[in-house]
Amino acid sequence: MNKEKVTKSIYIWVAAVSVLCITFLVMASYEFTKKPVQVSQNGQKEIIRTHANTVKELMSEMGITVHQHxxxxxxxSDPIERGMDVNYIASKRIQLAIDRSNTEQYNTTASTVGEFFDEQGLEFxxxxxxxxxxxAPIEQGMDIEVQKAFQVTLHDGGEKEKIWTTATTVGDLLKDQQVELSDLDQLNVSEEEIVKADTxxxxxxxxxxxxxVEEDMEYAVETRRDESLPKGERKVLSSGENGLVTKKYEVILENGEEKSRExxxxxxxxxxRKEIIALGTKVEEEKAPVTVASASSDKKEARVVQASAKPSNKQDDTKTLxxxxxxxxxxxxxxSGVTxxxxxLKENPDRKVVAVDPDVIPLGSRxxxxxxxxxxxxxTGGAIDGKRIDLFVPSKSQAHSYGRKQVTVKILD
Incomplete structure (x- = not known):
């Protein structure tokens, strides 16, 4: 009985070992018949042993779905061969916006942004x-933005320059160009305005x-009538002297040029110091006619001689200068405002009065x-000497606008 049991156990073990050997041989034979293939997936390489007959079956076996891009x-459809090297790169979807207004989607297998631009034939x-x-490496869903530079004309303080910029607003452009504005400077457009090439x-x-500035303050001339001096004769009693006045002006400059002065x-x-002049008013009396008797005739003959008579200097023609x-x-x-x-003159702003050199034009003449x-x-005036004449006008603006002129002057009487 024991012998039968032992024999039976031996048969069972032999059968089991036989099955295992057969299974091993089958599996070994199955694995041995697989073809080794090197597959590179998105840059990662590995050796794959496969019974796939085509590349499509291989991709399916690896769980890879191959898309259009x-x-x-x-x-x-290519058949699998032993030692085949298969490279696979999955495409990535990205967005490219040029000048913020033109956005497009792309599917690319490029590895970097630079390669993507080359792939699309884009140059910047x-x-x-x-x-x-x-x-930078390309990533799924990446948003790439490109702002192309354009030329803008910048006038800064009268200096003109054309500059390249990618700024959106005027303020951004000034900041990029390191242009600073003072509180008084004026800008023709708002800093928030969009930069345009044609503006x-x-x-x-x-x-x-x-x-x-320091200016001379012309001295006034006071003329006093003097009955002890012959008419028309002038005598300086006290010499005049110019004063000195300091004037402070607020000056506004625009681009370096004076715009206003206040x-x-x-x-x-x-x-x-006023100059005081004595003007003679004394008139010489004419002597009475003297009757002289002629001794050469029995009949007295009288003739009249005018004593101390002066020849007249008055000309019939008007004197022109x-x-x-x-x-x-x-x-x-x-x-003082008084001539x-x-x-x-302050009481008579419309009066026609001129300042003259009395040696050239007598005071009181028309x-x-x-x-x-x-x-x-x-x-008269301290600066009025010789053939110079100063015309009275009501306002300073008229005086400034008159300037200096060469004029014809006629002495009427």
Missing amino acids: DELSHKL QERDEVSHDLA PIKITRIEKMTDT LIEETVQKES QMHATAYTANCAGC ATGID VWVEGYGTAIAGD
């Missing part, structure tokens, strides 16, 4: 702005400065001045 080194300049470095940007540089302060540093003319007002620094002959009309020679 993917990159595969072989056709899906160094001055263009790209959101990613060219060496020049103009900056007017405004400067406010103070200019202090007097904000005036200080008299030294008062002028060519003179340098300027203009003045009654409100100049140190002026040398006593005319109050004169005609080209462009001014008929006037009275009623004033």
Whole structure:
């Protein structure tokens, strides 16, 4: 009985071992018949042993679905061969926006941004702005933005320059160009305005400065009638002396050029000293006629002799002069507004009065001045010497606009 059991156990073990051997041989035979293939998937390489007959079956066996834009080194229908090297790169979907208004989607197998641009035949300049470095790896769903540079004309303080920019707003452009504005500077467009190639940007540089100047303050001339001097004779009783006034102006400059000037302060540093002139009014009396009897005749004959009679210098023709003319007002620094002959110009702003050199045109004469009309020679001045004449006008603006002219002057009487 025991012998039978032992024999039976031996048969069972032999059968089991036989089955295992057969299974091993079958499996070994199955594995041995597989073909080794090197597959590179997105850069990762591995050796695959497969019974697949085609590349498509191999991809399916590896769980890879090949899409239209993917990159595969072989056709899906190609047969599998022992030692085959299969390369597969899956495409990635990305978005490219150029100038913020033109956005497109792409499927690419490029590994870097630079390779993607080469793949699409896109070229950009160094001055263009790209959101990613060219060496940056392509990632699924990546958003790439490119802002192409364009030229804008910038006028800064009168200087014109064409610059390349990718700025969106005027403020961004000024910041990129390191252009700073002061509180007084003026910009022709708002800093928030969108930069456009056909819209020049103009900056007017405004400067406010103070200019202090010193000016002579002309002395006034006072004429006093003197009955002890012969008529028309002049004698200086007290010499005049110019004063000194400091004037402070607020000056506005636009792009370096003076735009306006306003007097904000005036200080008299030294008062002028009036010149006092004595003007003779004494008239010489003419002697009475003397009757002289002739001794050469029995009959007395008398003849009249005029004593101390002076020949007349008066000419029938009007005296005409060519003179340098300027203009003045009654409100100049140190002026009283009363002329040398006593005319109050402030009370008579429309009066035609000229300042003259009495040695050339006697005070009190009526004169005609080209462009001014008929006037009275009623004033003098420290700077009026020789053939110079100063015309009275009501306002400083008229005096400034008159300037200096060469005029014809006729002495009427």
